[in-house]
Amino acid sequence: MKIFRRLLLALPAVCLAALGPASGVLQAQELAVPASEPASPAYPELAPMPVNGSEFSSIVRVENNSLVPDYRTPWNPGRSSGGTGTGFLIAPNKFLTNAHVVSNSRLVYLKKVGDPRPYKARILHIAHDCDLAVLELEDDTAFRNVKPLELGSIPKLNTTVIAVGYPIGGQRISVTRGIVSRIDFQPYSHSSVDYHLTIQVDAAINPGNSGGPVLQDGKVVGVAFQGYSGGVAQNVGYMIPVPVIERFLTDIQDGSYDHYVDLAVGEFNILNPAQRRALGLPNNDIGVIVSALNSTGSSAGLLEEGDVLLEIDGHPIASNGFVNINGEQVNMNEVVERKFAGDKVRLKLWRDRKTVDVELTLKRFLPYLIQAAQYDQEPRYVVFAGLVFQPLDRSLLNAHGITDLQVRYFFNYFVSENLYEEQPEIVVLTSVLPDAINTHLGKFRHNIVEEVNGRPIKSLRDVYEALNDGKKRDYHVIKCLGQGLPIVLDAARVEEAQGRILKQYNVPADHNLES
């Protein structure tokens, strides 16, 4: 499920990859969980945990070396960084870990319990939307006799689990114990925009536990992945539960990861009696109203704003948006969460005071990605006369510290106001590399590019093509959104300045249009 409105992340969750000394700013902020947290107190009713040496040997320390792109110098390869986390064998030569442990990776090594040698691994599949990844070793000889861990199911509330891993960067394996505190939809902080089923435990889960198994009765009931840095809560750790893991493993069976799918609607509770009366609904606490509809999502053309959703795949939808599945109250989106691209979902609607049945085919909704953190992508850019143009996304906004109101508006409302229809990509003039040709243009920094040489801008490629169309002209004219003053560049002077600027600022190429 994606956050379709500006539902801000009320719960500041943090990712839990521990970082080596080379760690940089980007990941350091994910380390908000204090490293010196005291160990959980012993539980008086401790049952002997069925953990033995062989299960330990399937749990590996993951060491990642990464190159993190710098969106302020998008032409550079990035900043080397690294971190450690945990992973575990789930099938012959298949190791499961968190996506955030191996993001932006250049080299990954796995280390086995009691074995000093690092084994070189590679990433088979990485899913940033549910923070999971599968790795394999170049040579898995060392693990051929190790038994993979088995997946269990959703543990019951108030039952004991243990988290196993390499927290706080330690070389030796660590085991912490706690109980299952809550099962709920929660934001997955790695992508910044995804919500999925999450299980909260009170076992100490610290940076470095990320990607490690949480076990009950010797079976995996979750992957430890994030903590809570709100400062108000204690003993809160989160794990990715089995349904999310199984969905990921099923998705990649065909050799590629196809991501989550969505209804791409925003629904609003119908609790108010006057609202129910106005809509002609009986007073039975059933139904939520479609209040936002994304024009290119799965529901486009089939649902309308104002429709009341009564049932999803035969499950009645309560007026607070919950459905009952196998005796559990879960968010109605959980029905869609377990499906795949191309799957169908049946909805019963209330429209014009009549029930209507629709069946829609689920697909991925891409525009929301503007608000998602970017990983494993080469930043795209165009440099022209020292003006740097880049497409808007979360990484860009953060790297440049953009506070411009128009840019923030396009970022915040890109999805909810369907702005992507007109402008699939928002191009921002992010910075100016100072030179005689642009010495008066610094004031245009952080503006949205609307038109270049008469061509409306709908993508970064448009900017590049409009500036390099080979037509003879005296001036290049760039119009920015909401600015009465155009950017004017003398075409003859640009030709002479372009090479000089690229050389001076060590920019290897004037553009990169492919990520």
Place this chain on the structure above:
Amino acid sequence: MPAPTPDPMFRLPRRGPILCALAASLILHPSFFILPASAAPAPSAENSIVRVNVTSQKYNFFRPWQKDAPASRRALGAILENNQVLVTAELAANATYIELELPDTGEKTTAQVDAVDYEANLALLSPLAGESSILEGKVPLEIASDPRIGDTLEVWQIQDNGTARITRGELVNAEVASYFLSSSLFLSYQLKASLQYQSGSFTLPVIHEGRLAGLLLGYNSADQISKIVATPIIRHFLKEVRKDKDAYPGFPNLGIAYAQTLDDQLRGFTGLNKDQGGVYITRVLKDSSADQAGLEVGDVLLQLGDYAIDPRGNYDDPLYGKLNLSHIVRGNAYVGDRIPMKILRDGEVVDITATLKRKGASEYLVDPYMFDRGPKFIILGGLIFQELSQPYLQAWGDKWRTQAPFKLIHAQAYQEPYEEEGREKIVFLSRVLRTPTTLGYERLSHLILTQVNGKPVNSLTDLDAALRQPIDGIHHIEFSDFPKIIHVDALEAEQTNAQLQELGIARIKRLD
């Protein structure tokens, strides 16, 4: 681009600390005025200025039915003819009680505001009818002729014991800057003087050769510079007030924003030659003086009135040298005056003429400021509706530009789309009180209204009318954002309103 504001120019950053406490530098100038022996006494600090004590109370924009705690301030006002006293408007803003106090005897009388201009930061006070005797025998100040750079000015203060303290300083600079509202630019003087504040006074008269030359707005102790309302602005204000105070027209504005033309490439593109000055017009406010004169975005303004404009947007003022062009419109021109302009359009020089007008604060889609009246609001069963104003956003504190609700900040900054929809004001749901009527809506806030009961809501008055016509006993309230529409039981809302009044919300609407 910045929001349309009641000033014709780009906003300048507001100057540093206002009314800083002065470090303990006791440099005394024991040079009191000596009264001449002639029959008509000359003006003096003892005889021509008066203490002004003001209690004011701000309206609360989050709970619009109530006012905040009252606060008091003191100032020194300049006694003018007709028993009137000139102070800054900021002092008199939201006043609930004003009194004049004679510095020597301590005698007091209640006063009223005769005229006020918050943009020019000037207010004229007078004793309430029948109580003018307190100013009898006082010597009114005349208005000085414009002082020049290098002239010596005096800041008049009264010590606690009733005697004068006069500080002399040099007028070192004149520039166009904001006085009190960051959006309004006026000529202001800078006086270099080591000043020590007496009795925590808020406004001080500034004198040139025995006549009133300005009002001191603020003092920066670090560089010993005072900022002063300039003489031409005071003269302009008094001239208009004395003509007809009930039809006070205010200071005109052109209604433009512009950019400098220092970039050769821009100059080449617009066809400006090497010797021409001029500024590039980047915005023309709808129905403004400039709009009605036919000025367009992309024109280059070469000459305004008698003055050539340089590429930075300044002109050569005969008295003060390089000044921002806005002073041409505000210094000696008045609402209704015709002012010629030379512009460069498509490479041709064109002559146009603007008839100067002023757009009042409440004529804007989003009021840039609001004093002496409470924000308008309507409560419907716990839903609180208001009209968007800059003071509402500023209620989020100094960082309101990042802390106030984003959609409202954006609407304030980019008003044209709303104006094009025909809105007079932006009406929004500010918050929701938890009542039986608002069940399910408790978490909604800061949603801009589009329609209520099928009727467009272009002002709070529209909303009031629309709420008289529920559909089958239910109000249909539509927003531009999620959740787009909510419904409220009309009868229940009325009952809830009655209960809210019992619970201490004194009134459930204000539309005046």
